[in-house]
Amino acid sequence: MKDIMREAFERDCFPNFVNISTLERNSKGEYVSSTLEDHWQTFMEGWDAAIEHLKNKHNPSYTDIISDGSVDFG
Helix, strand or coil: CHHHHHHHHHHHHHHHCCCCCCCCECCCCCECCHHHHHHHHHHHHHHHHHHHHHHCCCCHHHCCCCCCCCCCCC
16 A cells, blocks of 8 residues: 555655655665655655544445545545
């Protein structure tokens, strides 16, 4: 699932970092830029929190939200 998250982060968030010109990562998979890595960590936390919120929402208007704990696109 992190691949989907990372693709979204790099597509939607990275362009806003005008002072960071590379998505280069080290051997651990962390972004070389500490600023970018910090935002990536926050992005993942927000993504996970949003999924958890939707899974636990008890509103009959959300009948299409069925999750097995992974990301459901479609």
